[in-house]
Amino acid sequence: MHGLTYDEIHDEFTVPQQFAQAILTFAGGVDGETPPLRVIQGSNTRLEAPDRVAVDAVNNEIFVPEGDKILVFDRMGSGNVAPKRMLEGPDVGRGLDAVAIDPLNNLLIVGPGAGDRERGTHFLVFDRTASGNMKPKMTIRGPRALGGPFAVYPPRKLIFATNRPVDEALAGDDSYLGVWSYDKTTEGPPLWTIGGPKGIFQMPRGVALDVKNRSIIASDKRLNSVLTFHVPEVF
Amino acid sequence: MRKIYLLALAGLILWLAQGTLARPPQTRLIGHERLVSVEPLPESGGEFCETAEPAGPETLMAALQQRQEGRQAAITARNAATEDRSKLKPVRWIHDPYAAYSSVAVDPMNNEVVLTDENLFQILVYDRTATTPASARLTEPKRIIAGLNTKIEFQCGLYIDPKTGNIYAVNNDTVDTLVIFDRNAKGNVPPTRELYTPHGTFGIAVDEAAEEMFLTLQHDSAMVVFRKYAQKDESPLRLLQGDATSLADPHGIALDTKNGWVFISNHGAVSSRSPRPDARPSRRAAQKQNWPLERAQAVPGSGRNLPPSIIVHGMKAQGNAPPLRVIQGPKTQFNWPTGLAIDEQRGELYVANDMGNSILVFNATDSGDVAPKRVIKGPKTNVANPTGVWVDLKNNELWVANFMNHSATVYPLNASGDVAPLRMIRSGPLNEASLGIGNPHPVAYDSKREQILVPN
Numbered sequence: 001m002h003g004l005t006y007d008e009i010h011d012e013f014t015v016p017q018q019f020a021q022a023i024l025t026f027a028g029g030v031d032g033e034t035p036p037l038r039v040i041q042g043s044n045t046r047l048e049a050p051d052r053v054a055v056d057a058v059n060n061e062i063f064v065p066e067g068d069k070i071l072v073f074d075r076m077g078s079g080n081v082a083p084k085r086m087l088e089g090p091d092v093g094r095g096l097d098a099v100a101i102d103p104l105n106n107l108l109i110v111g112p113g114a115g116d117r118e119r120g121t122h123f124l125v126f127d128r129t130a131s132g133n134m135k136p137k138m139t140i141r142g143p144r145a146l147g148g149p150f151a152v153y154p155p156r157k158l159i160f161a162t163n164r165p166v167d168e169a170l171a172g173d174d175s176y177l178g179v180w181s182y183d184k185t186t187e188g189p190p191l192w193t194i195g196g197p198k199g200i201f202q203m204p205r206g207v208a209l210d211v212k213n214r215s216i217i218a219s220d221k222r223l224n225s226v227l228t229f230h231v232p233e234v235f
Numbered sequence: 236m237r238k239i240y241l242l243a244l245a246g247l248i249l250w251l252a253q254g255t256l257a258r259p260p261q262t263r264l265i266g267h268e269r270l271v272s273v274e275p276l277p278e279s280g281g282e283f284c285e286t287a288e289p290a291g292p293e294t295l296m297a298a299l300q301q302r303q304e305g306r307q308a309a310i311t312a313r314n315a316a317t318e319d320r321s322k323l324k325p326v327r328w329i330h331d332p333y334a335a336y337s338s339v340a341v342d343p344m345n346n347e348v349v350l351t352d353e354n355l356f357q358i359l360v361y362d363r364t365a366t367t368p369a370s371a372r373l374t375e376p377k378r379i380i381a382g383l384n385t386k387i388e389f390q391c392g393l394y395i396d397p398k399t400g401n402i403y404a405v406n407n408d409t410v411d412t413l414v415i416f417d418r419n420a421k422g423n424v425p426p427t428r429e430l431y432t433p434h435g436t437f438g439i440a441v442d443e444a445a446e447e448m449f450l451t452l453q454h455d456s457a458m459v460v461f462r463k464y465a466q467k468d469e470s471p472l473r474l475l476q477g478d479a480t481s482l483a484d485p486h487g488i489a490l491d492t493k494n495g496w497v498f499i500s501n502h503g504a505v506s507s508r509s510p511r512p513d514a515r516p517s518r519r520a521a522q523k524q525n526w527p528l529e530r531a532q533a534v535p536g537s538g539r540n541l542p543p544s545i546i547v548h549g550m551k552a553q554g555n556a557p558p559l560r561v562i563q564g565p566k567t568q569f570n571w572p573t574g575l576a577i578d579e580q581r582g583e584l585y586v587a588n589d590m591g592n593s594i595l596v597f598n599a600t601d602s603g604d605v606a607p608k609r610v611i612k613g614p615k616t617n618v619a620n621p622t623g624v625w626v627d628l629k630n631n632e633l634w635v636a637n638f639m640n641h642s643a644t645v646y647p648l649n650a651s652g653d654v655a656p657l658r659m660i661r662s663g664p665l666n667e668a669s670l671g672i673g674n675p676h677p678v679a680y681d682s683k684r685e686q687i688l689v690p691n
Binding site for chain 1: 453679
C-alpha cells in the first residue's frame with residue numbers, strides 16, 4: 001500500500017488498493033477486520049494502478065494520481081462511479097504520481113514518483129479545480145528523487161518531501177527530509193533539510209505532519225521504521 | 236504592518252465565507268490551526284535596500300547570459316539560506332529491534348534450519364534442534380547473512396537446494412532480484428548468484444528433476460518458471476498469467492512432483508491485463524521473453540476483490556490456462572493464505588493462514604469449499620500471523636515462521652488443535668509482540684486520536 005490520508009474533518013482515512021484498482025475509505029479509529037465505509041471501484045472509475053491518494057476534506061473531493069492523469073472523485077462517491085473531472089494532456093505532462101491539496105490557497109500540488117531521476121524531481125502547482133489539459137501555475141524544482149507521498153502546510157505554503165538515493169541503491173547518504181516553499185516558482189535546495197544528508201535517514205519515504213505538536217513524521221524503508229522530528233521553527 | 240495584517244484577516248474571512256456558503260451541506264468546517272494561521276509579519280531587522288534597475292542588455296546573448304547569472308545567483312542565495320537540520324535526532328523512533336521471521340526452510344542434510352527476517356533484512360541459520368529456553372531473551376543464530384552487499388530486503392520466500400545446501404531467498408517488492416548464497420555464506424557478502432526478476436516476487440518452489448524454479452508474482456498476478464540455475468537477465472521459460480488462471484495476488488507456492496501439480500495461494504485482489512502499445516515496459520522487462528504484462532498494461536476499471544483461494548495447476552501450465560482445481564469458500568477458513576508446503580508422502584497440503592492465526596491442513600486432492608482436515612490454532616500453539624511453513628519429511632516435523640511474535644515453532648506432522656510446539660526458536664523476548672512494520676511507505680497522522688497510521 002503506497003498511499004494513505006487522514007481526513008480530520010470527517011474522521012475518516014482513505015487508502016488506494018493498487019491490485020484491485022480501488023479507493024477505500026474507512027471510519028477513523030477502526031480496528032481489526034472492518035469493512036470500508038465506501039469503495040470506489042469498477043469500469044467507470046478509470047482507475048488503473050492507484051498508488052497514492054489525497055482527500056480535500058474542505059471541498060469534498062478525492063484526488064488520485066495515475067501517472068499521466070489525475071482523477072478527481074466526489075468524496076462521498078461509492079461503487080462504480082466516474083471521476084467528476086480529470087487533469088490530463090500534453091500541457092499537464094506525465095509523471096503525476098503523488099498529490100496534495102491546499103484548500104486554503106485553492107491549490108493542487110503534484111509530485112512525481114522516483115521515476116524521473118535524470119531530470120530530477122519537480123512539483124507542479126495547479127489551481128485546485130484544474131481540469132483537462134492545463135499548464136501548471138508554477139514549478140518547484142526540488143529533490144533529486146522524491147521518496148514517497150509528500151505533505152503540505154498551507155498556512156506557510158510549504159512542501160514536506162523526502163529525497164532518497166538513486167540508481168537502485170538500497171540506502172545512502174543522500175537521504176533527507178526537505179522542506180520547500182510553493183509560494184512562487186523556484187529552483188534549488190530546500191529551505192530546511194532534516195535528518196540528512198548524512199544523517200539518520202537511509203531510505204526515507206512518506207511524510208505526515210503533526211501540526212499541534214510542531215512535528216514531522218516520516219517513514220524509512222531501509223530502517224523499516226517511523227521517525228518523528230520536533231521542528232517548531234518550520235511551522 | 237497594520238495594513239498587511241488587516242488584508243490577511245480580510246482574506247481569511249473571505250475564505251471562511253466561501254468555505255461555509257459554497258460547499259455542499261454535508262461539509263462541516265471546523266476551525267483548525269492546520270488550515271488557518273494569521274501571524275503578524277516579523278519586524279524588519281534592518282534598512283530596506285532599494286532595487287537597482289539593471290541596464291538593459293544590448294544583445295540576445297547578453298540577455299540570456301544575464302538571466303543565467305541571475306538564476307545562478309538566486310540558487311547560490313537559496314543554498315546559503317538552507318537551514319541545516321541534517322543531524323537532528325528524532326524525538327521518537329518506532330522500530331522493532333528483533334528479527335521478524337517471514338519464511339522457513341530446513342536443510343536436513345546439514346541438520347540446520349534457515350529463516351528469513353523481514354524486519355532487519357537478514358537470513359538466519361540455526362541448528363535444527365535449537366530451542367530457546369523460556370528464561371532466555373533469544374537464541375543466537377549460527378550464521379547471519381545481512382548488510383547492503385547481500386541485496387537482502389523484505390525477504391518472503393526461501394528454498395534450500397537439497398544437493399548443495401545453497402540458499403535461495405526471494406526479495407519481495409523493493410529489489411526485484413532473487414539472491415542465491417552458498418550454504419556457508421555469512422556476514423555482509425554479495426550473493427553467489429543473482430537473477431533479475433519481475434516486480435513483486437513472493438513464493439518460490441523448485442522442481443529438482445526438471446531443474447525448474449517457480450516464482451509467484453504479487454503485483455502482476457502471475458507465475459513465472461525459470462531454469463533453476465538462471466542468472467541475471469535470463470528470461471523465464473514459461474509464464475502463467477490472465478483472467479482464466481484464477482491467479483489473484485498470489486503468494487505461496489508448493490509443488491507436488493509426484494502428481495505434477497503446483498499449488499498457489501491467492502489473497503484475491505486482481506486487475507485484468509491487456510497489451511497496450513503506449514505502455515512503457517519496465518527496465519527489467521526490456522527484451523525479455525515470457526515476461527508478465529506489468530501494471531502499465533492494467534485494463535482501467537477491471538479491478539476486483541475475489542475470495543481468497545488456493546488454486547491447483549499442472550506444473551507445465553502456461554499462458555492463460557485455467558486451474559485444474561480451486562479450493563475456495565467460507566468452510567476453508569482462508570484469511571490471507573500465504574506460505575504453502577506439501578507432504579507428498581501423505582498427500583497433504585499445509586497452509587500458513589496469516590490473518591487467521593492458524594495452520595490449515597488439506598488433502599492435496601481437495602477441491603471447492605472444503606473444511607481443512609486439521610487446524611493448528613490456539614494460545615498453546617504460539618502461532619501468530621504465520622507467513623511461512625515447511626514440511627521436514629526426514630524428521631516428520633512441521634515448521635512455522637510466525638511474523639508477529641519473533642518465533643519459529645515446530646510441531647509433529649500429525650499435530651492438530653491447540654497444541655504446544657515441540658520446540659521454539661525465538662529472536663526476541665517471550666511475549667514481546669512484533670511491531671508488524673514491513674516496508675512502510677506512506678504515513679498519516681490521526682490528529683483526533685494522536686495516532687500514527689502506518690500501512691505496509
